[in-house]
Amino acid sequence: MGVGSVNPVRLGAVGYLNARPLTWALDRAPERWQIRYDVPSVCAALLHAGEVDLGLIPSIEYLSASDYRFVPGVGVGSRGPVASVALFSRVPVASIRRIAADTSSRTSVALLKVLCRHRFRIAPELVPHGPDLQAMLRGFDAALLIGDPALDADHAALGAQKVDLGEEWTAMTGLPFIYAAWAGRPGAVDDGDVAALQAAQVEGTASTDAIAEEYGAGDPAATARAAVYLRHNVRYGLGPEEAAGLQTFLDYAVEIGAAPRRRGLEFF
Incomplete structure (x- = not known):
């Protein structure tokens, strides 16, 4: 144009x-x-x-x-930790069975699925959910958040660990x-x-x-x-x-x- x-x-x-x-x-x-x-x-x-x-x-x-x-x-x-695409879990990753997933980006959902299969070796159920970490963790083992909600989430106050998906991808592949x-x-x-x-x-x-x-x-x-x-x-x-x-x-x-x-x- x-x-x-x-x-x-x-x-x-x-x-x-x-x-x-x-x-x-x-x-x-x-x-x-x-x-x-x-x-x-x-x-x-x-x-x-x-x-x-x-x-x-x-x-x-x-x-x-x-x-x-x-x-x-x-x-x-990113190449390593990105901070804004993350899995927040209240149980050990190996024990995750159900994940509340912010579906604002299909890339982040697909990245999580790839990592679950090839890095974490788990097969959890992913359920679409609005990006509210407290509500997500109330009914699920873990939550996927992306963008500013992931950056701003006070996961420690909710007793959750933060798993950075950018960091996990680069650790698995050696690539950005x-x-x-x-x-x-x-x-x-x-x-x-x-x-x-x-x-x-x-x-x-x-x-x-x-x-x-x-x-x-x-x-x-x-x-x-x-x-x-x-x-x-x-x-x-x-x-x-x-x-x-x-x-x-x-x-x-x-x-x-x-x-x-x-x-x-x-x-x-």
Whole structure:
């Protein structure tokens, strides 16, 4: 569509803190980008329905269409602890039988299923549940939370342990994990748009102090936690190593039945 287009590029973007470095700069160019913010699953639904040109979608959603392409070099990932995708358990992991699962991202649910089978060696029942940790742990052995609810959860007060799924993935595979990336169909964006999205990531990752202050909203402790999270937990980019981790995850997702067919990675 490009900078000279009459209509802005329609984006479906995740409203979580971890995605903010990708959208921080885009918000200041409304003539070029029309952004709708929501949870990851809704961003994916908007893309599938053709209501946005690009979606910052959970990585597993790439397999939902045969023609999706990723924006090269741009992604939300981790290599080691991510802090915001976690299993909270009130029993030892080996004893987990039922998990209340926040289904805001199919990627996180699929990652949990992969880890349950291949790392934890358990086969629990996963039941969809709203992201309320206290309510989740009231009726289940464990709970899956993602995004800001996972960051903010006071699990210790509830007597629960926190199992970081990003850390467990890298321990199992030796690879980074990509939670979300910009994706769309061929022709959705041009080379200028791709370059602008890549530049926005560079600007956003250089602006983590300002983003943390925005998130903290005057609370120094929340601001400090956000700054540590953005600097040390989340990794931004989608280079060769991240692509290898992403392809490995997608192949696992097909193997466990969470996605229909294998696909190699394709980019704009």
